[in-house]
Amino acid sequence: MGISTAMFIPLVAMAQTTPAKPADDKTQALPEVQIYGKALDPNPNAESGVPYKAKTSGDSRHTRPLAETPQTISVITKAAIDDSGLTELKQILSAQPGITLGTGENGNAFGDRYIIRGQEARSDVFVDGLRDPGMTTRESFAIEQLEISKGPSSSFAGRGSAGGAVNAITKQATLDKDFSKVSIGAGTDNQKRVTADINKGFGDNFALRANVLYGDEGIPDRSPSNRNRKGVALSGLWEANENLFVTLDYYGLRTEDKAPDLGYYLVGTVPDRVPAKNVPVYAQANDFLKSDVDTLTARVKWKIAPALTLNSLTRYGKSGNSYVTTGASSATRYDGATGKAYTTGVLDNGHTGWQDVDYFAHQSNLRWDKELMGLKHEFIFGAEYTDHKVVSGNFAVSNSGAFNCKTTAGIGANNGYCFTDSNGVPVSNLNTLAGRNGIRQGWTQNWQVKTIALTAMDTVDLTDRFTAFGGLRADYFDLSLIRRNNTTAAITGDYSYNDTLVNGHLGLSYKVTPKLIVYGSMASAQDINGGEADAGTSSGYGGAVLYQNQIAGAKPETSINLELGAKWNLFDDKLLATAAIFQTKKSDVMEGANYDTIGTFNTGKNRVQGIEFGLAGDVTEKLSAQVGLAILRSKVLDSATASNIGRPLSNFAEKSFSAQAKYQLTNAFSFGATARYESDRCGGQPDTAAGYTATGYCSQPVPSFAVYDVFAAYRFSKKLDLRVNVLNATNKDYYTAVYRSGSFLYKGDARAVRLTLNYEM
Structure with missing residues (x-):
C-alpha cells in the first residue's frame, strides 16, 4: 500500500456494540468488524498519517528530527511527488523555491543541472548520502x-555544495508489511507510464x-520530440x-530523449530582447540524449x-551518458540565387558529447550516545573513501542534407540551414533538413x-x-586530469594535484516551547x-584554470553561510512551519574566461542574502499543503573584471514561490492544485x-512566469x-533557463493531461 494511496483510504471505523449476554449464557457470534484506516507508509522517515510531511532525514548523521535540526532542509515526500504528477528530478526540483535550472551550457547536456541559492550544484546530487557522480x-x-x-x-557532503545539496532517499525493503x-x-x-512497487517478506x-518503471511520452506540443x-x-x-x-540494492535506469528539444531562443536587441514566438521543432531526426545507469549498494x-x-x-556504479543535439538561433541569411537578405531561424552545427562514469564509494558512520559530565551527547564518527572516474569525448557530426541558404552577403553557393526561404515560407522537412548523423x-x-x-x-x-x-570534516583528495587529441591520440595535457579540505558546521538551537525552536548556524x-x-x-x-600549463597554485573556493531561523511543529506535529534568514559569502572564486584554460586564480567573491519560509503537512484534518517562498539578493563583491563588481549572479531568480495543496472533500474524493512563480x-x-550592457540592460533576459497545475483523485x-x-493548466509559455548568448532558451512543457490508475493487489 504505497504512499500515494495511503492518503485516499477512507478514515472510517465501523464497529458494533456487544449486546447484553443472553439469559441462557450462550455465546453469541458478532458480525465481522471491518476497519478502514490509513495504510502503512513504508517510508521510515515519514510523519505518521501526514502524507506531505517527513519527520526525520534519511541521512543517519542527522540524529534529531527535522523540526529540531538547525538548518534549512526542505523535504519532498513521495506522496507530494505523486500528487504533483511530476516524475523527473529536474521537474520536481525546479518547482522548489530557491532553485533554478541551468542549460547544460552550450548544449553540454549530459543531464540535469541545478543552481541552489545562486550556486552551481550539478555535481552536488547524492543518493542515500553518497555522491552520485556523472x-x-x-x-x-x-x-x-x-x-x-x-x-x-561540506561537513556532510564533502567538496562542493556551495549553495546546498540534493539527497535522494531510495525505497528499501521492509519487514513491517507486505504490499x-x-x-x-x-x-x-x-503519454504512457507504468510503475510497480512490490514488497514481500x-x-x-x-x-x-x-x-519497476516503463514510461514513454511526447514533449507537449513539441512533436516529434520524445522521452523514454x-x-x-x-x-x-x-x-x-x-x-x-x-x-x-540494485538500481538500473535507461533513459533516451529522441529528437531532444533545446527550446526557443531570444530575438531583438535590448531593451526589447524577448523570446522568439512560434519556434518550430527544429531537432534533427537522429538527435538523441541517452543515459544508462547501473549501481549496486550494500x-x-x-x-x-x-x-x-x-x-x-x-556502492559501485557505472553510467554512460551521450548526446547529439541541434541548437538554433535567429540570424540574417541570404538567398544564394538572388542575394536577397532576410531574417530567419537557423540551425547551428550541433553539440555532442559522451562520458563513461565508473565509481566506487564507501561510507561508515558510528553513532555513540553517551552522557559525559552530565550532558547527553550523540556522537557521529565517520570515514569515507571514494574513487570517481569519468572518461569523456565527443561525436563527429556529418550532414548529408542540401544547404538552403547562405551565411554571407551576395549571390553564390548556399552553405547554411534555414527555417524558411527568403519569402518567409517554412521548409517542409525541417526535422530532416541537415541529414545529421554522429x-x-x-x-x-x-x-x-x-x-x-x-x-x-x-x-x-x-x-x-x-x-x-x-x-x-577533513577531505584529502587526489585529482588527475588528462587531456588528449582524439584524432591523433596525442596527450595535450596531464594535470594533477592534491590537497586537504577542512570544513565545519556549528548550530545552536533554543526551545522556546517544546514544539518551537529558534536557531543560529554557521557552515562552510x-x-x-x-x-x-x-x-x-x-x-x-x-x-580547470591553468597557469603555465599547470593546474595547481590555487586556494580552494570557500563559502561561509550564516543563518538564523525558527521551526515550529503545529497541530500535534502534523504541520511544520519554518523561517530562515541567511547570508552566504563565497571567496577565492576561480574566474574562468571562456571555453579555454585562461582564467584568474582566486580573484572572485560574491554574496547571496535572503529569507525563506516554508510549510509542510496538514493544515486541517482535510487540507494538506507544502508551501515555500524564497526572496534572495546576490551581488558580485570582487572580480578581475571590474565591470562585474556590483552585478547580480547569472541565472539567479530573486523571488520564487511554490505551493501545493490537496483537500480531502470526502473519504473517496480529493482535489488540489500547485502554483509556482519565478x-x-x-x-x-x-x-x-550576469551579462549586462553598458547602459544597464540585461543582455539575455528570461521573463518571470507563474504556472498552475490541478489534480483530483x-x-x-x-x-x-x-x-x-x-499540468500547466493555463497552457502558459514559460522559460526555465537561458544560455549566455541567448540560444538554448529552455521552454517549459505546454499543457498536458495525465490519468493514473492505482491498484493495490
Missing part, C-alpha cells in the same frame, strides 16, 4: 523522499522489494537478528551495543578524483532548552580547481556576474483509485 537524467520512481539542504554543507501496488498512466502527447528475517524511460530497483533485506540488518546497520550503532554503505570518437579527457574523508559530529543537550550541534564549503568532471579545462564553466533572471557565465474501493493531473 550528470545523468534522474527519475523519481524509486525515491521515497527528496531532501534539499540549503546553504554550504503490492501497480500504477498505470496515460495522457495527452501519447519471507519468514521473519528476509524481505524483497521491487520497483525504463528502470528497475531491487532491494533485499536480511535481518540477521534484532541488532543486525543487511540490505543489498548497507549494514549494526547495533553493537544499546548506545552504539554502525551504519555502513558501499559517430562516436575516442576519448578526449580522463578525469579522476580519489578522496579519503574523516568526520566527527556531536549533538548535545546543554540544558533542557539549549541544544548544540558541531561537525568537522570548499570546492577545488577542476572539480567539475564535465567541464575539463573549459575554465568558464567549472573546468521572477525574471539574467543569463551569463556560470558562477559569475477518486477512490473506488480499498484497492483502486484514479488520479487526474492537468
Whole structure:
C-alpha cells in the first residue's frame, strides 16, 4: 500500500456494540468488524498519517528530527511527488523555491543541472548520502523522499555544495508489511507510464522489494520530440537478528530523449530582447540524449551495543551518458540565387558529447550516545573513501542534407540551414533538413578524483532548552586530469594535484516551547580547481584554470553561510512551519574566461542574502499543503573584471514561490492544485556576474512566469483509485533557463493531461 494511496483510504471505523449476554449464557457470534484506516507508509522517515510531511532525514548523521535540526532542509515526500504528477528530478526540483535550472551550457547536456541559492550544484546530487557522480537524467520512481539542504554543507557532503545539496532517499525493503501496488498512466502527447512497487517478506528475517518503471511520452506540443524511460530497483533485506540488518540494492535506469528539444531562443536587441514566438521543432531526426545507469549498494546497520550503532554503505556504479543535439538561433541569411537578405531561424552545427562514469564509494558512520559530565551527547564518527572516474569525448557530426541558404552577403553557393526561404515560407522537412548523423570518437579527457574523508559530529543537550550541534570534516583528495587529441591520440595535457579540505558546521538551537525552536548556524564549503568532471579545462564553466600549463597554485573556493531561523511543529506535529534568514559569502572564486584554460586564480567573491519560509503537512484534518517562498539578493563583491563588481549572479531568480495543496472533500474524493512563480533572471557565465550592457540592460533576459497545475483523485474501493493531473493548466509559455548568448532558451512543457490508475493487489 504505497504512499500515494495511503492518503485516499477512507478514515472510517465501523464497529458494533456487544449486546447484553443472553439469559441462557450462550455465546453469541458478532458480525465481522471491518476497519478502514490509513495504510502503512513504508517510508521510515515519514510523519505518521501526514502524507506531505517527513519527520526525520534519511541521512543517519542527522540524529534529531527535522523540526529540531538547525538548518534549512526542505523535504519532498513521495506522496507530494505523486500528487504533483511530476516524475523527473529536474521537474520536481525546479518547482522548489530557491532553485533554478541551468542549460547544460552550450548544449553540454549530459543531464540535469541545478543552481541552489545562486550556486552551481550539478555535481552536488547524492543518493542515500553518497555522491552520485556523472550528470545523468534522474527519475523519481524509486525515491521515497527528496531532501534539499540549503546553504554550504561540506561537513556532510564533502567538496562542493556551495549553495546546498540534493539527497535522494531510495525505497528499501521492509519487514513491517507486505504490499503490492501497480500504477498505470496515460495522457495527452501519447503519454504512457507504468510503475510497480512490490514488497514481500519471507519468514521473519528476509524481505524483497521491487520497483519497476516503463514510461514513454511526447514533449507537449513539441512533436516529434520524445522521452523514454525504463528502470528497475531491487532491494533485499536480511535481518540477521534484532541488532543486525543487511540490505543489498540494485538500481538500473535507461533513459533516451529522441529528437531532444533545446527550446526557443531570444530575438531583438535590448531593451526589447524577448523570446522568439512560434519556434518550430527544429531537432534533427537522429538527435538523441541517452543515459544508462547501473549501481549496486550494500548497507549494514549494526547495533553493537544499546548506545552504539554502525551504519555502513558501499556502492559501485557505472553510467554512460551521450548526446547529439541541434541548437538554433535567429540570424540574417541570404538567398544564394538572388542575394536577397532576410531574417530567419537557423540551425547551428550541433553539440555532442559522451562520458563513461565508473565509481566506487564507501561510507561508515558510528553513532555513540553517551552522557559525559552530565550532558547527553550523540556522537557521529565517520570515514569515507571514494574513487570517481569519468572518461569523456565527443561525436563527429556529418550532414548529408542540401544547404538552403547562405551565411554571407551576395549571390553564390548556399552553405547554411534555414527555417524558411527568403519569402518567409517554412521548409517542409525541417526535422530532416541537415541529414545529421554522429559517430562516436575516442576519448578526449580522463578525469579522476580519489578522496579519503574523516568526520566527527556531536549533538548535545546543554540544558533542557539549549541544544548544540558541531561537525568537522577533513577531505584529502587526489585529482588527475588528462587531456588528449582524439584524432591523433596525442596527450595535450596531464594535470594533477592534491590537497586537504577542512570544513565545519556549528548550530545552536533554543526551545522556546517544546514544539518551537529558534536557531543560529554557521557552515562552510570548499570546492577545488577542476572539480567539475564535465567541464575539463573549459575554465568558464567549472573546468580547470591553468597557469603555465599547470593546474595547481590555487586556494580552494570557500563559502561561509550564516543563518538564523525558527521551526515550529503545529497541530500535534502534523504541520511544520519554518523561517530562515541567511547570508552566504563565497571567496577565492576561480574566474574562468571562456571555453579555454585562461582564467584568474582566486580573484572572485560574491554574496547571496535572503529569507525563506516554508510549510509542510496538514493544515486541517482535510487540507494538506507544502508551501515555500524564497526572496534572495546576490551581488558580485570582487572580480578581475571590474565591470562585474556590483552585478547580480547569472541565472539567479530573486523571488520564487511554490505551493501545493490537496483537500480531502470526502473519504473517496480529493482535489488540489500547485502554483509556482519565478521572477525574471539574467543569463551569463556560470558562477559569475550576469551579462549586462553598458547602459544597464540585461543582455539575455528570461521573463518571470507563474504556472498552475490541478489534480483530483477518486477512490473506488480499498484497492483502486484514479488520479487526474492537468499540468500547466493555463497552457502558459514559460522559460526555465537561458544560455549566455541567448540560444538554448529552455521552454517549459505546454499543457498536458495525465490519468493514473492505482491498484493495490
